[in-house]
Amino acid sequence: MDIGAIRRRLALGTALLAASGTLALVTSGTAQASTVGGCAGNEVRALPFSSGVTHVYESDGYVCAVTVARHPGPAQTMSVSVQARGNRPVVDEGTYRHHAGPVTVHAGHRCVWVKGAVGPHGSVSSGWILC
Numbered sequence: 001m002d003i004g005a006i007r008r009r010l011a012l013g014t015a016l017l018a019a020s021g022t023l024a025l026v027t028s029g030t031a032q033a034s035t036v037g038g039c040a041g042n043e044v045r046a047l048p049f050s051s052g053v054t055h056v057y058e059s060d061g062y063v064c065a066v067t068v069a070r071h072p073g074p075a076q077t078m079s080v081s082v083q084a085r086g087n088r089p090v091v092d093e094g095t096y097r098h099h100a101g102p103v104t105v106h107a108g109h110r111c112v113w114v115k116g117a118v119g120p121h122g123s124v125s126s127g128w129i130l131c
């Protein structure tokens with residue numbers, strides 16, 4: 001199994017863990033969950049660009065991101081990455097029809113850098129945010 005597949009599985013496991021924690025909070029009536037492409041928590045940023053938008057969510061120290069194509073349909077190269085300051089980025093890159101991600105990292109109180117891309121020419125890079 002290559003390193004990309006391992007990272008995707010770790011990101012998926014972390015996202016599921018964060019989602020289950022948020023679901024427990026929602027059922028108790030103390031929080032709300034939003035989901036676009038599988039991210040849990042509250043949307044804290046939407047990073048639009050020419051061919052898509054990258055949605056950023058935060059919940060209990062976890063940051064999750066999903067890149068969604070403006071015009072879903074034929075498969076095209078898409079990517080999304082989240083990097084907590086001091087750590088390596090968690091990346092989902094491949095050929096998709098609708099969205100790339102979700103990718104989730106535990107950021108705690110650290111800044112994160114989020115990137116998203118759809119196709120060969122459309123991309124966004126947030127710089128350090130959520131500090």
